[in-house]
Amino acid sequence: xxxxxxxxxxxxxxxxxxxxxEVEIVGEAENGAxxxxxxxxxxxxxxxxxxxxxxxNGIETAQEVSKHYKQTRSLMLSMHNNEDYILKSVEAGAYxxxxxxxxxxxxxxxxxxxxxxxxxFSPSVSNxxxxxxxxxxxxxxxxxxxxxxxxxxEKSIVKFIIQGDSSREIAEKLDLSIRTVDNHRANMMKxxxxxxxxxLVKKVLDEKLM
Numbered sequence: 001x002x003x004x005x006x007x008x009x010x011x012x013x014x015x016x017x018x019x020x021x022e023v024e025i026v027g028e029a030e031n032g033a034x035x036x037x038x039x040x041x042x043x044x045x046x047x048x049x050x051x052x053x054x055x056x057n058g059i060e061t062a063q064e065v066s067k068h069y070k071q072t073r074s075l076m077l078s079m080h081n082n083e084d085y086i087l088k089s090v091e092a093g094a095y096x097x098x099x100x101x102x103x104x105x106x107x108x109x110x111x112x113x114x115x116x117x118x119x120x121f122s123p124s125v126s127n128x129x130x131x132x133x134x135x136x137x138x139x140x141x142x143x144x145x146x147x148x149x150x151x152x153x154e155k156s157i158v159k160f161i162i163q164g165d166s167s168r169e170i171a172e173k174l175d176l177s178i179r180t181v182d183n184h185r186a187n188m189m190k191x192x193x194x195x196x197x198x199x200l201v202k203k204v205l206d207e208k209l210m
Contacts, residue, residue: 001027001044003035003061004077005053009100013048013077016104023111032056032064039069045115046095051078051085059085059092066093075114083128090129096120150188150209157184158210162201 002025004010010028017023027042029035033055039047047065051058062074073095078085081099089097095114098107099122106122113120121129150158153174160170167181174181185197192209194200204210 001025001029001035001038001042001046001072002048003029003032003053003058004050005030006050009050013107016107017111020108023108032058032061035061036064036069039065039072043069043071045072046075046111047072048075048077048111051076051080051089059088059094062089062094063092073114073117075110075120081124081128083132086125086128087132097125098122099125150204154184154188155210157181158188158201158204161185161197162205 002010002013004013007030010030014025014028017025026044027038029038031053032049035047035049036056047061049058049061053061056064058074058076058078062076065072065074074089074093075096075098076085076089076094077098077100079100086097095117096110096119098110098120102110102122110120156174157170160173165173167178167185170176171178171181185200189195189197189200192200192203194203
């Protein structure tokens with residue numbers, strides 16, 4: 001099934017695909033609301049859908065299809081090679097994303113892939129998704145590194161833990177209460193995901209956190 005608010009685009013795509021006997025276009029729609037109604041009535045394997053449509057846009061429609069019509073998989077077809085649109089489409093449950101300048105053969109390949117329940121993205125779209133994922137990993141690593149850093153006071157406490165001092169001894173040397181030392185110790189262990197003082201010392205030394 002095909003959903004696009006431009007009749008000329010729908011006709012053009014149908015003309016491209018009608019030469020393939022394995023493809024049957026069971027319906028068409030000019031906005032997201034109409035597309036949802038026809039998906040409910042026709043249960044197509046694939047809904048090829050434009051993003052910028054009136055009443056309900058393609059991303060919103062894909063999200064509704066993903067929630068309520070599991071038998072139908074959304075394949076976005078857009079002129080926008082835009083990271084925001086691409087990532088929002090993926091989050092909405094779309095199985096694929098094609099650019100409108102795609103070839104007829106790639107369109108067929110995408111339809112067949114998505115119909116089988118597999119994902120398909122144009123090469124340039126895949127690059128954007130991968131780049132976004134790598135950036136998230138990088139940001140997460142930075143956040144974890146920042147989270148792992150020890151304060152000046154924590155470093156002082158760890159230094160004495162390494163020497164084998166008890167909380168009482170550390171408290172006396174740093175002029176702190178035993179409770180304060182124990183709280184710092186517990187906070188460091190929680191933050192660094194370790195269970196005891198031995199693991200804490202090992203992690204601090206292995207990751208050069210001092």
